[in-house]
Amino acid sequence: MISRRQFVKNISLGTASLVILGCGGGKNKGGSSIGATPPSSSTSGTNNPLVIPPLIDTRNTTTDLWVRKSQTSILANTVTNTYSYNTATEALGLLGPTLLMENTMTSSVNFINELDVATTAHQHGLHVSGSNDGGPQSRILPGQSRTNVLEIDQPAGTHWYHPHPHGKTGEQVINGLAGLIIIQDQNEINTLPNLPRDYGVNxxxxxxxxxxxxxxxxxxxxxxxxxxxxxxxxxxxxxxxxxxxxxxxxxxxxxxxxxxxxxxxxxxxxxxxxxxxxxxxxxxxxxxxxxxxxxxxxxxxxxxxxxxxxxxxxxxxxxxxxxxxxxxxxxxxADLSGIDNSTANLPHVLASIPSTLNQGQAISREFVLGGDMTINGKKMKMAVINEAVTLGTTEVWYIHGKGARHTFHVHGCSFLVIDRDGANIPAWEKGWKDTVIVSGKRPVRVLVKFNQVADRNSPYMYHCHMLEHEDMGMMGQFTVM
Ligand SMILES: [Cu+2]
CATH class of the missing domain: 2.60.40.420 (Cupredoxins -  blue copper proteins)
Incomplete structure (x- = not known):
């Protein structure tokens, strides 16, 4: 658990790291694979420290976050206009604070929209009801606010929050709206006391x-x-x-x-x-x-x-x-002195993950991601509910594309990947996931179950997480009741 002393230290770390230096200028470069050097670069070394977003303890309280236009300096001698999430005491030039949540506790996060455009606030990876999920239906108009009540009922993990307004998600995320969520769990801390969990330190x-x-x-x-x-x-x-x-x-x-x-x-x-x-x-x-x-x-x-x-x-x-x-x-x-990190260790055993075997392999639903930015031939329509799922039932979803690469994300759940193209998956995918790489040549089957309600007024989404694909319509809505 993060102590008060640690919490204060983290906050000051975050503030200090907002000081920015940089140099270099932008120039265009073709192709999509990643070259050895960036076209624009900033000063390296200690003049360019990693920014550690401030850690905000949101457990069993209400936390206000202001969504605002902001500015930061990324390239030398230039100012980048951004959007950011801000707290009552900290203005961020980009991104948002890291929100600490805990299993069995409730975090109420009140998003106050001070932009001049509508936004939403979605907690990607959290198992919360549709009405607190912050999907496209949960619009926060300029000057308005919305509180998502997040009753955490899932293991320790790393998640994130970002806007989800239909057609505008890519623009709002690229301009800076994203932040991490860390869920901690007392059982996990007690079982694995030596995993590093000193935020911004190890x-x-x-x-x-x-x-x-x-x-x-x-x-x-x-x-x-x-x-x-x-x-x-x-x-x-x-x-x-x-x-x-x-x-x-x-x-x-x-x-x-x-x-x-x-x-x-x-x-x-x-x-x-x-x-x-x-x-x-x-x-x-x-x-x-x-x-x-x-x-x-x-x-x-x-x-x-x-x-x-x-x-x-x-x-x-x-x-x-x-x-x-x-x-x-x-x-x-590894030059941070004055920190005793000798107890930090890598455990041999981490958690218990259910087997996907014998849980049913028959396909319940099929999702075809089309080259025309559709799913099953349909583009996202705000007024259309595409699927209805029964609360508490386990389903097998079969997801494939038409020759292109995508990532498929499902709201309101974590799923287990059964296989990819009928073959075994890498060991790092054999855990709880909510987003999976999928392409036409490598279809994926996932085992999914929903334990929260999403009604017609606040449905969940399934969509491609390439935000331009999503914004162009590669998304669908479903209820869980
Ligand atoms: Cu896609």
């Missing part, structure tokens, strides 16, 4: 997003433009809103909570995440919480909307870069 948020900047520093994005089947691909890859920042860590085991918060970019195949020395690291959690056991790997694919938590063991003063493909996106240096 447990770091890593929000990966790509953006292209205009020469004046503004984000280049046009919500009216058709970005095609690849979606928006930014030239620069940012971590917590900075280009290749540096994080100081203690020696020993360090945890990184990685969110692919990019609009549409996959860090997959040649662009997968890795460490610059090809050092092995361990995946300990997927979207919905801990895996059964750590999975050792040197390369990890992650699609838009997915989360993985990894553990890296660092020797004293070691420097290593987190890479996306060949490009360094985060410099890690």
């Amino acid at each position: 447990d770091f948020p890593v929000i990966i997003q790509d953006k292209t900047f205009n020469a004046d520093g503004t984000v280049q994005y046009d919500s009216a433009k058709n970005y095609g089947k690849r979606g928006y691909l930014g030239e620069n890859i940012l971590v917590n809103g900075k280009i290749e920042p540096t994080v100081s860590t203690p020696t020993g085991w360090v945890r990184f909570r990685i969110l692919n918060g990019s609009n549409a970019r996959f860090y997959e195949r040649d662009d997968s995440l890795s460490l610059s020395n090809n050092q092995a690291f361990y995946v300990i959690a997927s979207d919905g919480g801990l895996l059964e056991a750590p999975v050792q790997t040197t390369s990890l694919p992650i699609g838009p909307g997915e989360r993985y938590e990894i553990m890296v063991e660092l020797t004293a003063s070691q420097s290593v870069n987190l890479r996306a493909g060949k490009r360094s996106i985060l410099k890690i240096t």
Whole structure:
């Protein structure tokens, strides 16, 4: 549990890291795979520290978050106009605070919209009712507010919140609206006391997003433009809103909570995440919480909307870069002194995950993601409910595309992936998930069950999490009753 002292320290860390320096200018570069160097770069080293968003304890209280226009400096000598989530005491230039929640407790989050456009506030990964899910139906008009009451009933895990207004999600996320949610669980803490969970000390948020900047520093994005089947691909890859920042860590085991918060970019195949020395690291959690056991790997694919938590063991003063493909996106240096991290450790056993065997394999529903930005031939319509699911029943969903790559996200649940193209899945996908990479050539079956109600007025969504695909209509609505 994060102590008051720790909490205060974290807040000050967050504030200090809002100081920004940078240099370099933007220029265009073709192609979609990730080159070794970004077209725009900012000052490296200690002048460009990783921003640690402030950690806000939302447990059993009401937390106000103001959604506002803001500004930050990402490239040298330019100001980037942004949107951000702000607290009563902290103005953020980009993104939002990390919200601490806890299993069995209730977090009420009141989103106050001070933008001049409508927004919504969706908690991606949380098992909450449709009326608190913040989907496209739950619009918050300019000058209005909406409180989502989040009764947490799920394991420890890393989730996120972002806007979900139909047709405008890509634009609002690219301009800065996204933040992490950390759910903690007292049973998990008691069972695994040595997992690093000191936020900003040995447990770091890593929000990966790509953006292209205009020469004046503004984000280049046009919500009216058709970005095609690849979606928006930014030239620069940012971590917590900075280009290749540096994080100081203690020696020993360090945890990184990685969110692919990019609009549409996959860090997959040649662009997968890795460490610059090809050092092995361990995946300990997927979207919905801990895996059964750590999975050792040197390369990890992650699609838009997915989360993985990894553990890296660092020797004293070691420097290593987190890479996306060949490009360094985060410099890690184990030079943080004065922190005793000797008890942090990698457990051999993490959690119990149900087997997908013998839970039914017959397909309940099929979802075809079409090249014309449809699902099952239909584009999202606000007035149309596409599917009706019965509360508490387990279903098998079969999801496939028509030649292109997507990530499929389902609201209100965590699911288990049964197989991909009939074949076994990577070990890091054998945990609770709510977003899964899918393509026409590699259809996916997932086992899904809903324990919360979503009625016709506040249905859940299933959709492609490439935000340009979603905004163009690759989304459907369903009730759970
Ligand atoms: Cu898609």
